Every structure is written in structure tokens, then in C-alpha cells.
Amino acid sequence: MTTEDDIKEPDDILAAEYVLGVLPHAERVAFAARLSSEASLRARVQFWEGHFAELEDEFAPVSPPSRVFSGIEAEIFASGARSSAPTSGWWGSVGFWRGLSAISLVALVILAGLYSGIIAGPGGSGPIVAPVFVAELSGESDEVELVTLYDARSGILKVSRVKGAPAAGRSFELWLIEGGNDPVSLGLVPTGDRGEVTVPEALRDKFSEAIIAISDEPEGGSPTGKATGPVLAAGKAIEI
Amino acid sequence: MTANDISLLISRVALGNREAFTDLYSATSSKLFAVCLRILNNRAEAEDALQEIYVKIWRDASKYAPSDFSPMSWLIAIARNHSIDKIRASKPAAVDIDEMTDLSDEAADPEKEAIASSDRRGIDRCLNELPDTRAAAIRGAYLEGYSYQELAEQQNIPLNTIRTWLRRGLLKLKECLER
Numbered sequence: 001m002t003t004e005d006d007i008k009e010p011d012d013i014l015a016a017e018y019v020l021g022v023l024p025h026a027e028r029v030a031f032a033a034r035l036s037s038e039a040s041l042r043a044r045v046q047f048w049e050g051h052f053a054e055l056e057d058e059f060a061p062v063s064p065p066s067r068v069f070s071g072i073e074a075e076i077f078a079s080g081a082r083s084s085a086p087t088s089g090w091w092g093s094v095g096f097w098r099g100l101s102a103i104s105l106v107a108l109v110i111l112a113g114l115y116s117g118i119i120a121g122p123g124g125s126g127p128i129v130a131p132v133f134v135a136e137l138s139g140e141s142d143e144v145e146l147v148t149l150y151d152a153r154s155g156i157l158k159v160s161r162v163k164g165a166p167a168a169g170r171s172f173e174l175w176l177i178e179g180g181n182d183p184v185s186l187g188l189v190p191t192g193d194r195g196e197v198t199v200p201e202a203l204r205d206k207f208s209e210a211i212i213a214i215s216d217e218p219e220g221g222s223p224t225g226k227a228t229g230p231v232l233a234a235g236k237a238i239e240i
Numbered sequence: 241m242t243a244n245d246i247s248l249l250i251s252r253v254a255l256g257n258r259e260a261f262t263d264l265y266s267a268t269s270s271k272l273f274a275v276c277l278r279i280l281n282n283r284a285e286a287e288d289a290l291q292e293i294y295v296k297i298w299r300d301a302s303k304y305a306p307s308d309f310s311p312m313s314w315l316i317a318i319a320r321n322h323s324i325d326k327i328r329a330s331k332p333a334a335v336d337i338d339e340m341t342d343l344s345d346e347a348a349d350p351e352k353e354a355i356a357s358s359d360r361r362g363i364d365r366c367l368n369e370l371p372d373t374r375a376a377a378i379r380g381a382y383l384e385g386y387s388y389q390e391l392a393e394q395q396n397i398p399l400n401t402i403r404t405w406l407r408r409g410l411l412k413l414k415e416c417l418e419r
Contacts, residue, residue, distance in 0.1 A: 051309075
């Protein structure tokens, strides 16, 4: 049996590696995805960030050129109408989109309930529920957001796009990251707001505790079988 | 400008105060630009990154929670994370890195521990307790944004053991910081 201490130590060191920035990209994204839901992990990150920042004197200040601030102002205050609060205007509001994606998640949970159903077992020995996993994929940039619903019984992964689309000539590719393993491709994100992906047979029982991520790839998917472009969004598969 | 002033500015930025944002930028941008330059090692990319970082600070100011640590640590973390995401995404690790194995203790260096226990504080004191090469690797990762691959080359340590090697250092560092 694992005690809390057993679990805390590697996470603590993982947090240090994350703060230092030495983690390989896929692990970094997977760790960042956990941060949104694990307060104790955020506290560990803050511990390391706080202590390492004591080295800040070693970053000798360099004044940036004035065009940087002009660029920032142009981006933040672009439409005069939105010059006050960062959250004013529902269209530009991160909160609005977060809310929307929360609504989608709720909708999907309801859908999942209907979809997986509760099937009475033979001889009425109680309900058998096929595992269903929901993952909400988001990234640092807030530009891409997806919700996925996986039904282990059918091997179908439903993908619902909340925000973001690949650029012309590019595709979004879905990845499954199980523990510290390399990401394995689940296929391309279907075009359109909603679609389905048939999960390869070998991956069908790997969703528990896994991270689902999407990366930006050349049209048709990564030519190498590994993610070649930046990971845009990631989230943990939660069994419902 | 004191840590308290900066904390206050961030809180006002969270309320959408444009003037506070301008003041925060004046007070902190040269430090964050230095961070971007160190890690990205390219002026044009550092300028782009700095712009993106302050847009993020404007949008995320409401997530700032004052803590025992300096508010600069929150700003620097945003700058470092953004810069490191950029380099890691553009240069994915080519080779697998070792998983954590045994982190058991190595023989301590009594002389170093004696020096370290003098009057130095915090991170400097604790880094000083580590073997020199490991302290240098941790500093290099923090200040220059080195990856495991780069650290392995610099320290002349096989890539498949560098992670365990560095993690031992981080574990000792943690023990010291928590003392």
C-alpha cells in the first residue's frame, strides 16, 4: 500500500523539474495539465518558484525596446471599447469560454449517462457500467479547447471542439499519454465541431488516469509517429 | 519599488486598471526581458515572447494570490514558463531520458556542509551544500533554461542517467530548503 509520503516525494521532485524547465515537452504538458486540478501540486510548484526566484539578481535587467510595449497595448487595448477591464466583453472573456466549456462538459456527462446506459446484468445481478472517460483539453494559450468522451465498450472517442482550429495545411492530432510513456497517436481530430475517432484496439484499455493531448501537425498527421509540433492542449481522462 | 508595491500593482491590474499595468510594465519589464533573452538566446524571439508574456499577465492578473514569496517570483515564473514552452516545443527531445530510479542518498561532503551552515540564506546556502557540478547544473537549468540533453552534454554524463543524477540534487535541495 502506498502512503501519502510515497506519492508526495516524486511529485515534489517532478514539480522542481517542471519549475526548472528540464522536463521533456510531453511530460511538461502532462504536468501542466495536472496543475489545473491539483491544488497540492500547485503549492509545490509555488514552493520551488518562490525559492528559485531568489536567484533573480542573476538576471541583469535589460530594457526592452519601446515597440514591445506598443505591441502589447495594441493587442490588449485594440478595440477602444475594451479599454477597461480585461474581462469586459463576453467575446474576449476567458471566463465566458471557460464557462462554455464547463457547460459542454456537463452536457457531455449527461450524454454519457444516456449513452453508456446502465445495463442490467444477466440474472439481475446488478448494473454493469462500461467505463466512460471525459477529458477537457486546454492549453497555456487558451486558444484551443476540446472536450473528449471515450466509451471503452465501443472504442469510440467522441471529440467536441470548443475553440480553435488548425491553420490551412495543418492538422490537429490526438495523443494518449499513459504515465511516463511516450505519447501514442489516437488519430486526427475530426474536422468540424464534432466528430468521432475509432481508438486503435491496443489502446482501448489505456484511458484510466491517462492524459489526452493534441498537437499541431502537418496535414494528415505527424510523419514520424511522434508529436512534431507544439502541444496545444491537454487534459486528464476522468472516469465518470 | 518594493515587493508590496508590485503586489498592489498586480491587484490593480486584475481590476483592469490600465495605468497600473503601464506602471507594472515600467517596473518589471527589464527584468522579465532579461529572463527571455537568457533562455531564448535570440533578441527577436525574446521581444515577441515579452509581448506575449505581458498580454498573459494582463489577462491572468486575477489569478495572482499574494504569498510569502516575492510577487516577482510570480512574474518571473510566467516569463520562464512561456520562454521554456517555446524552446521545448520547437526542439522536442530526440532521445528517451531515464525514468526515476533510486534516489538514495550519496555520501555527504562534511566540509561543504560546514561552510554552508554559516550565515548564507535560502537557495544560495542550499545550492552550496550540493556537489559543485550538480549545483551548477541546477543553476544552469534555472537561469539559462537548459534541457536534460544540454545538461548531459555539459556535465559529460550519459543521457540515460542525467535525470537520476539531477533529481538526487533536487531532493537534497528540497531537504535543505525545508530545514
